[in-house]
Amino acid sequence: MNKWMRRTSIALAALAVASVAAVVVGKQVGERKLQRFVRVAVAPLAARTSAGYLEQGRYLFATRGCADCHGANGAGKEVMRSGAMLVVSPGIAPGPNSAVAAYRTEDWVRTLRHGVKPDGHPIMIMPSQDYSRLSDDDVDAIVSYVRLLPPVAGRNRVIELPVAVKVLYAMGVVRDAAEMIDHTLAPAAPVKVEVSEAHGAYVARTCVGCHGPTFSGGKILGAPPEWPAPANLTPGAGSAMLRYRTPELFMAMLRSGKRPDGSAISSVMPFGSLGQMNDTDLRALHSYLLTLPARTAGGR
Numbered sequence: 434m435n436k437w438m439r440r441t442s443i444a445l446a447a448l449a450v451a452s453v454a455a456v457v458v459g460k461q462v463g464e465r466k467l468q469r470f471v472r473v474a475v476a477p478l479a480a481r482t483s484a485g486y487l488e489q490g491r492y493l494f495a496t497r498g499c500a501d502c503h504g505a506n507g508a509g510k511e512v513m514r515s516g517a518m519l520v521v522s523p524g525i526a527p528g529p530n531s532a533v534a535a536y537r538t539e540d541w542v543r544t545l546r547h548g549v550k551p552d553g554h555p556i557m558i559m560p561s562q563d564y565s566r567l568s569d570d571d572v573d574a575i576v577s578y579v580r581l582l583p584p585v586a587g588r589n590r591v592i593e594l595p596v597a598v599k600v601l602y603a604m605g606v607v608r609d610a611a612e613m614i615d616h617t618l619a620p621a622a623p624v625k626v627e628v629s630e631a632h633g634a635y636v637a638r639t640c641v642g643c644h645g646p647t648f649s650g651g652k653i654l655g656a657p658p659e660w661p662a663p664a665n666l667t668p669g670a671g672s673a674m675l676r677y678r679t680p681e682l683f684m685a686m687l688r689s690g691k692r693p694d695g696s697a698i699s700s701v702m703p704f705g706s707l708g709q710m711n712d713t714d715l716r717a718l719h720s721y722l723l724t725l726p727a728r729t730a731g732g733r
Contacts, residue, residue: 466603470553473616475546478538478573482581490578493571496710497639498563499579501703507579509588512558515657517595520558524587525579531587533579541576546620548610557592560642561610566621567638598655607655628713633721636714639707640666645733648725661699662731666722671730674722683719684712 494500504510507526513519523532533541540551548561564572594602601607624635637648643663644650650663650673664673676693677683685691688708690698698704710718 464599466555467557467609468554471547471549471555471611471616472553473543473547473549475539475542478542478569478576480538480577480580481573482577486574487578487581489571490574490576492709492711493575494578496706496714497575498560498703498706499575501706502559506585507582507587508585509590513657515659517593518598518657519591519593521588521591523590524585526582526585526587527580528584529586530589532590538576542572545572545575547614547616555609555611557594557609559610562613563639563642565610565614565638566618566635568623569620570623572620594655601655626713628716628720630717630721630724632714633717633719636710636718637721643702647728647732648722649728649730649732651731651733660701665728665730667725667728668723669727669729672727677719680716680719684715687715 495505502510502512502522503525504522507524508528509522509524509532511519511521524530525533527534536544536551543549543551544556544559545561545564546567547565548556548559550556567575598607602609605612621635624632626632640648643653644666645663648666649669650665650671652662653660665671666674668674677686682693686693686698687704687710690700690702690704690708692698
């Protein structure tokens with residue numbers, strides 16, 4: 434028995450050492466991965482400042498998640514705090530400590546469309562995959578609007594991730610936006626703003642980061658453990674869309690944060706931005722989601 438216990442103890446000790454070594458190596462690999470160079474071809478923006486153009490930029494900034502993460506004034510804000518995880522977005526408005534003070538227009542394109550910093554390294558946390566298919570006009574409108582925000586002192590970027598998330602990142606289980614984006618695609622062509630499946634598909638890009646490229650939802654790997662799994666937006670098993678057969682029910686949910694039965698949906702859902710979308714965008718989005726191929730919930 435003593436011999437068996439001794440062998441077991443040695444095996445467990447060896448396993449513990451191996452586990453610690455794997456974590457250390459994984460953490461180092463993850464940190465090196467963040468320092469890789471991602472080469473992308475970008476072109477400068479027109480940087481138009483007409484009133485109508487800036488209003489479109491304001492609308493997109495408010496409804497596509499920019500304000501949810503960086504604050505309505507662009508000063509940056511705390512985005513996540515859970516256990517060892519802390520994420521604070523940087524200030525992007527003009528003013529002291531702005532993270533984009535030295536950005537050229539092509540740097541904005543590189544960041545928004547490709548998830549890549551001006552120095553060529555990938556950006557962590559920012560869901561650039563949601564913005565990678567924005568048209569040139571819409572990217573230009575957002576950037577032009579942000580550049581003319583009232584000056585404000587910006588917050589410093591903070592990204593503190595649990596070791597487990599860093600190891601998953603090193604293994605390729607958790608991916609940054611630059612890994613998910615096809616950098617060879619040309620900018621998306623403008624789509625007529627109307628209640629149509631085509632415009633709905635364009636608006637739905639806002640949902641990709643959370644609900645996945647197939648819109649079937651599922652747990653977001655690397656997210657805080659208390660976050661619920663995003664819902665299945667396809668008509669497959671476990672679909673949340675069965676509750677929203679009409680655009681009116683769908684719009685009411687996005688503007689109230691409540692299901693038709695009155696129960697509250699997790700505040701992780703960015704109702705602050707989605708609820709500000711106009712009727713045309715929301716009706717088009719609803720129309721498009723109803724055309725998706727059925728998938729079982731959780732497939733992302």
